[in-house]
Amino acid sequence: MHFSISLPGLKEVDIKRVEEVGGVIRICVEMERKIHRCPSCQSRTSRVHDYRIQKIQHLKLFERKTQIFYRRRRYVCDCGKRFSEKNTFVNRYQRTSIENQAVGIRAIKGKTFKEIGDNYGTSATTIVRRFDQLARSEVKPVEELPPVIAIDEYKGDTREGKYQLIIADGITKKPLDNA
Ligand SMILES: [Zn+2]
Incomplete structure (x- = not known):
């Protein structure tokens, strides 16, 4: 697969690696390292304390299950305070991912909600709810190329x-x- 297409919701992160593990696409991302203000003493620091992997799941990209592995950086201040880097993409990504799922769901025909739910790693109830949301927002056709x-x-x-x-x-x- 070619990743020449930028992924929705992932514009502010560096995509370090894309790999396929057991049929699941894993996208490894990081934020840029930059100066942060300490939430405790307000001084500035860009000293890295450590990294934690945060797994963000349940997006289906191009008919494959996709996981985002976000290597979340923690900074440390001279005062000893440790804190996570600022990011806005996780929330935004999860919102976008709901949209993507809805789009994906549209493409699947002749399957039961249960089957689709299994496919997406979620429950039939969630799928029905997504369908409702989608029906209400109404699908916009591409009017102009x-x-x-x-x-x-x-x-x-x-x-x-x-x-x-x-x-x-x-x-x-x-x-x-x-x-
Ligand atoms: Zn501090």
Whole structure:
């Protein structure tokens, strides 16, 4: 799979690695190291204390289960205070991921909510709720094609064939459709 397409919700992180582990796509990300203000004494520090891996799950990307492994940095201040780096992407990512799931769900036809739930690693109830949200917000068709279209091929495993195409806006890199 080519990762020439930027991933929604992950614009402010560095994607260090993308690997496939047991059919699950694992995207390893980090934030840029920068000066933070100590929440305790207000002095500035960029001294790294340690890293923790935070796993963010349940996004389905291109028909595969995807996990984000966020290597979350902790800083240490001269006063001894240790604190996590600031980030806004986790919340935003999780919101985007709900959208993505809804999009993915739309593409699946002729499956029961239970099956879809199993697929997404969640319950049938959650899937039904997502469906409702989606129906209410109404799907907007692509009214006008963007000036540049990027077409990328990736290995899928649907019955239709081994390889699938994703069509994206060549400028914003946002996926338009996949087939
Ligand atoms: Zn301090």
